[in-house]
Amino acid sequence: MNWRELGFNYYKTAGNVRCIYRDGHWEEPFFTEDEYIDLHMAAACLHYGLDAFEGLKAFCGEDGRVRIFRVADNARRMQSSAERLCLPVPPVEMFVEACKEVVRRNSEFVPPYGTGASLYLRPMLFATKPCLGVRAVDEAMFVVFCSPVGPYYKDEVRPGRALLDLGCDRAAPLGTGDVKVGGNYASSIKAGDWARQEGYANVIFADSSERRYIEECMAANFFAIKGKSYITPKSTSILPSITNKSLCTLAGEMGLSVEIRRVSIDELAGFDEAGACGTAVTVAPISSITVAGEERTIDYGEKPGPVSMSLLKALQDIQYGRAEDRFGWMTEV
Ligand code: PLP
Ligand code: COI
Numbered sequence: 001m002n003w004r005e006l007g008f009n010y011y012k013t014a015g016n017v018r019c020i021y022r023d024g025h026w027e028e029p030f031f032t033e034d035e036y037i038d039l040h041m042a043a044a045c046l047h048y049g050l051d052a053f054e055g056l057k058a059f060c061g062e063d064g065r066v067r068i069f070r071v072a073d074n075a076r077r078m079q080s081s082a083e084r085l086c087l088p089v090p091p092v093e094m095f096v097e098a099c100k101e102v103v104r105r106n107s108e109f110v111p112p113y114g115t116g117a118s119l120y121l122r123p124m125l126f127a128t129k130p131c132l133g134v135r136a137v138d139e140a141m142f143v144v145f146c147s148p149v150g151p152y153y154k155d156e157v158r159p160g161r162a163l164l165d166l167g168c169d170r171a172a173p174l175g176t177g178d179v180k181v182g183g184n185y186a187s188s189i190k191a192g193d194w195a196r197q198e199g200y201a202n203v204i205f206a207d208s209s210e211r212r213y214i215e216e217c218m219a220a221n222f223f224a225i226k227g228k229s230y231i232t233p234k235s236t237s238i239l240p241s242i243t244n245k246s247l248c249t250l251a252g253e254m255g256l257s258v259e260i261r262r263v264s265i266d267e268l269a270g271f272d273e274a275g276a277c278g279t280a281v282t283v284a285p286i287s288s289i290t291v292a293g294e295e296r297t298i299d300y301g302e303k304p305g306p307v308s309m310s311l312l313k314a315l316q317d318i319q320y321g322r323a324e325d326r327f328g329w330m331t332e333v
Contacts, residue, residue, distance in 0.1 A: 003115035006150035008176040008280055013106045016145035017098040020128075021088040024138070028097055033107055037141070038133075044137045045126035049183040052081035052126075055244075055279045055290070058103045058146075058333065060110050061321025066103060067330035068121070069279075069319055071096050073242045078123060081179035086136035087125055095123060096331070098144045103333045109148045114319065116151035120280075152281045157304045157312070159287035160201025162276070164265070165191045166292060169208035170215065170237075177215070177237030187217070192218040202276055204289065206265060207235060214263040216241075220278035223247065224263070224271040225307040230256045231271070233263045243277045243315070249327060250314045256307070265291070268298045273305030283312035 019029040044050045048076040060066050075095035082089040091175050099121050103110065109222045111117030129139035168191040171177025171184055188205065195203035199238065204222060207213040216222050223232040230251035232244055236283050248258045268274070274286040285304040290297045317323035318330065 001109075001148070003111045003117045004150070006076065006111070006117050006148055008120075008149050008152075009147070011109070011144055011147045013109045013148075015105055016143055017105075018103050018144045019090070019094060019098065021140045021142070022138070025190075026088070026090070026094060026142075029094065029101070031101065037143070039128060040130040041129035042132060042318050043126075044131050045128065046126075048134055049181065049186070050085050050087060050127035051124065052078055052085060052087065052180055053122060053124040054078050054180060055260075056099070056121050057149075057279055057319070057320045058099075058121060059321070060113045060118075062113055063321055064113065064323065066107070066110050066119075066194060067098055067319075067321065067333060068103060070242050070246070070329050071099050071331050073245070074123065075239065077180060077242070078125060082125055084176060085127075085181060087127060088138065088140045090125060090142050093214045094142070096097050098142070098332070099123065100333050102144045102146050106146050106214075109146065113146050117148055118151075118319075119146050120149040121146050121246065132204070137236045138258045152284055157285060157309065159267035159285035159302060159304055160205050161199065162202040162274075162286045162289045163195040163198065163200040164204045164206065164214075164289050164291045165195065166190075166206055166211050166294075168205070169207040170218075172208055173235075173237050175237060177235075178239060180239055188218045189289070198261055200290070202284070202286065208237070212264055214265060214268070217276045217278075220276035220284065222263070223275050223277055224268075225256075225305060226271050228256050229259050230307075230311075231259045231261070231263060234260045235262070241278055243279055243282065246315060246327075246329065247277055247283070247311050250311055253311065254314070271300070273308050274300050275305075277310045283308055283315065285309075
């Protein structure tokens with residue numbers, strides 16, 4: 001395995017863990033090598049988007065031990081997604097145990113320390129019940145699979161250009177933007193694809209009622225640094241990022257003031273640094289934001305900002321076991 005060449009792709013591993021919900025309870029979880037799922041063509045997940053997922057990583061530390069980052073937080077977020085879609089709610093312990101079991105069974109796929117790579121875990125929950133009417137279902141499957149993934153940046157961190165797309169809404173104020181469900185990605189894929197074709201590394205969405213406030217990126221939260229402040233948008237329609245929550249804690253520890261509030265588009269020009277944060281990207285500094293259709297670009301520079309880099313280092317030091325796990329974020333497998 002060429003660990004250094006890994007991107008963010010599906011890679012076949014030893015297997016996955018599954019658990020079925022039917023007759024009012026979760027059955028015993030089982031491990032399988034099967035990459036395919038036998039699904040009825042009328043399963044509600046295929047028609048009505050009754051599916052939720054998560055993304056988290058396991059890291060091989062400097063001491064050779066493997067630890068998963070904030071797995072119980074992902075479990076709780078999947079519970080809120082399940083509740084929003086009226087799907088059976090996976091217990092936190094079942095979720096955590098399934099993730100640990102997948103890591104244990106795929107130990108040869110955990111990238112070694114020093115490669116910058118990690119083992120990405122993808123828990124998913126979807127309605128398997130065959131039905132035609134649009135309604136809540138009482139049959140579902142919970143699966144956790146994994147794939148080794150490379151670091152977002154191969155060598156040094158290079159800020160990427162972002163496109164603020166005011167012509168596409170990702171989520172409505174009281175819609176499903178604050179949970180991790182497939183439909184949110186379906187609604188943003190066109191904007192993301194367009195931005196990529198135009199050479200942007202990321203797309204940013206604004207609030208869908210006024211289009212005056214920054215919401216988040218396609219698969220990451222948005223943050224900015226201004227003087228001694230860490231600023232990140234507050235909204236009912238953005239995903240509560242576990243990476244962002246961690247950065248808020250680390251920023252506070254570094255003596256920055258943390259502002260979780262509405263962030264107006266007009267404020268962008270006054271920020272010193274801007275970035276995207278999430279499990280897949282970790283901390284991805286933004287070099288510029290172009291407002292689509294307005295011929296307006298705000299520049300943050302081609303070099304990553306010092307505060308973003310300190311936050312990235314502080315986060316990775318904990319994830320790779322180089323710093324004490326002072327917030328109890330790591331679960332050893
Ligand atoms: N926002 C969206 C829409 C995402 O898909 C993700 C990725 O999971 C995030 C934010 C970042 O969340 P987290 O840090 O929990 O991975
Ligand atoms: C993650 O950061 O884990 C994500 O889920 C992003 C994914 C949608 C590509």
